[in-house]
Amino acid sequence: MSSLGDRGPGQPGGAPDGVEPELALVLYRALLEQLPEGVVVADAERKLVLVNRRAERLTGIRLTDRLGADVRDVLPLTGVDGRSYWATDDPWGGLRTRSGSPEQRLVLPGGRSVLVATRHVRSGAQRTLQWLVMTMRSTTVRDRIEAETAALVTTVAHELRSPLGAVRGFSHTLRNRWTQLRDDQKLWMVAAIEADAARLERQVAELLDISRIDAGRLVLNLRQVDLLAQLDAAIERMESAATDSGPFRVLSADSEVPLQADPDRLTQILSNLLENAVRHGGGPVTITVEQRSGSVRFDVSDDGPGIAPEHRALVFSRFWQARGRHGGNGLGLYVVHGLVRAHGGTIEVLDRADGATFRVTLPADGGPQASA
Incomplete structure (x- = not known):
């Protein structure tokens, strides 16, 4: 031999x-x-x-x-x-x-x-x-990546089809029936096109963020921001964009809560958590903000059906959606989790009998690194 x-x-x-x-x-x-x-x-x-x-x-x-x-x-x-x-x-x-x-x-x-x-x-x-x-x-890892890629393509195709169809339909109607439509009808269709275009823009931004998070190339532009001011702005945008987006309650013992963060990414974290609470929760959405030693913590709570204990470890997974939930593509909380970790923070789902509470803890100094 x-x-x-x-x-x-x-x-x-x-x-x-x-x-x-x-x-x-x-x-x-x-x-x-x-x-x-x-x-x-x-x-x-x-x-x-x-x-x-x-x-x-x-x-x-x-x-x-x-x-x-x-x-x-x-x-x-x-x-x-x-x-x-x-x-x-x-x-x-x-x-x-x-x-x-x-x-x-x-x-x-x-x-x-x-x-x-x-x-x-x-x-x-x-x-x-x-x-x-x-x-x-x-082949296990490659099979998993290929399956996730296929699921991502399917999800994106499904999510983009609806707003694209609406934009095309309204545009077609405006072009062919312009003289027959009243001014208020035209304005309503233009507003619908604008809303669907913004939805498409958010979808593309989410996909780009997922790509950067997975590849470890998400760069943060840290600067001093006020969490309460960012939160108020996010709530104002939601209230002006929809009639069923509240009410919101902000509880804080301080008038300002400063921290080092990327203002755009922090807005994205807050907006996604608030939208998740409105879409899947019930009753008022309560945001509790607290300054701690070297960190800032805020809870986003709703009075909806809550999250089953066996699902709490899955909520930040890509494409996760609990049975019976409506709307969304299962990517929002995945993006939030990546953005929070990029800031050096943590996010968790608290154990509650009713409703759901997401707790985010961010270092006040911006964490050890500015990229993930």
């Missing part, structure tokens, strides 16, 4: 200088077991010579029992198109300038799939392949 330890010192895969080949093989195997990826090594004769346990778990095959066998028989990998990986990629043939292949999804008999990348270790003037090193990863 071919072995990595059979190679001479200084050759690819050979034992390091001063180390016996048998000891080198033990060291190689010990090092491979510490890697998070699965590793499979085949030699120039296509024989399987080295594996780690992670590779066995990923493939579901007892690879250590097949050492010395043809790696193509041990791992009959196929692409997602059903064609044999070994026939299409052919690491031992083709161009000898190739140094490997990028990560791709490959399928094993039975439907198990893994993400595989290869590295070609070559030597000599002919660039002969000495070792084929395959690294493997689980």
